[in-house]
Amino acid sequence: MNNRLYWALPLITGVLMIGIWYAIKWTNDLPHYILPSPDEIIRAGFAEKDVLFKAARETIVGAVIGFLSAGSIGFALALILSSSSWIKASLYPWVLFLQMIPIIVMVPIFVLWLGPGLPSVAIITFMIGFFPIVANTTQGLISTEKNMVDLFTLYNASKLQEIFFLRVPYALPYFLTGLKIAASLAVIGALTGEIFAGSASGSGGLGFMVVVYNSQLKIPELFATAIVACALGFIFVSMVLVLSWYLLRHWHESVAQKDS
């Protein structure tokens, strides 16, 4: 596929989808509180831009705190899990089991414990990103090639050397995969948190605005909020992709394919 087509095709599908959107709206004569048109959404978004901007900032804070703690604590737990087969045998099944808890059920419980506001939002974001990171990183740490481990044994490497000089770099691509999943879930997690735990002070993040707009039947504004949330998620994932490219660019097939 040539380069121009590569850029043109998604634009064409985008235009087509917007056309279908208008067609549905006009043929069924839908009012703006059922299905707003794209232009109504954009106008509503601009009218509310100060509110949305402020809300987005709050959401970012919650998402970043939750995401970073999921990354660091998840990585640390994976290290602990992989360090001994005893610890792994006693904890890992529970990690996998807890992963199955629908996070939405936990949300009211955290709000009950921590009250509304940032701590609840951050911990919900944390919960949603934590398990994919632990599961992926642990997988990487324990699947290090046998011959490489033997090599380290032959050179009388200490346990710490084996972990930090061999297992951790080996697991890095796995960790980054977990991080990518967590990044795509971070904004969703923060929004979910805010819908339940939105506001401790009368203002809140995007999730809180969802509740407010919904109660006021401001449907175009609701759609605009969704678009802002999309953009935030996109930024989060992009940042992890850049980090991942930077760390793996020399050696990992997933990102290094083109330069050899």
Place this chain on the structure above:
Amino acid sequence: MIKESTQLSFKNVGKSYGRGKTVIEAIDLTIFQGEFVSLIGPSGCGKSTILKLVAGLTPVTDGDLKVDSKSPEKAREAMAFIFQEATLLPWLTVSNNIQVPLRLLQWEKSKREEVANRLIELVGLSAVNDYYPRQLSGGMQMRVSIARALTLSPKILLLDEPFGALDEMTREHLNEELLAIRAQEEWTALFVTHSVPEAVFLSSRIIILSANPGRIYKTIAIDFPYPRKPELRESLEYQQAVADVSHHLRSVER
């Protein structure tokens, strides 16, 4: 050939896993300093297991095995292992891969680089010093692996089918290079292979193993003097030796 001090001594060595699956049995073998000994045999004869026992990667379950008159685990400083795959760390450059053993011993950077540079030159890879393993061919990766094995000037080199995955041409080149390097470094080699011509070209002694469980079937001395030139492969005596070893190998496999 210098045959003064014993480097490896197997006395009635056996190895079995778990509930009595015997891999090798009653191995009696003495390898002297400076020898190049190849182990060859059908699959299931436990030749790789013998290397692992020598390296102390898995314990002997029967008999007595001494490396440099010590137990295998205690003699690790004297040994280096070359695996079938190059087993390079993909996130390190060629130079840094070669330095891994030195880094584990916490040598300082300048000394590490000095050793690495010398070895990179020895295996002819100076031009790709800063490359990452994925940018190298299989043969080049194996050269890096050999260089890494030589960093601590081992007395004994254990090679587990190191050239098995390479094409014929590359394999022959590396055989010649291996002998050239050995002429300078003078380690004792224990070499596992599937290739009879390779074993004959490299070895001073070939040990044919029989399978299930692995036992020594026959020992054949290869008396061509070192240094051996590539032309050796064209000589009648060499062809005869290859035919001879192949013949014995076939009679084991039957």
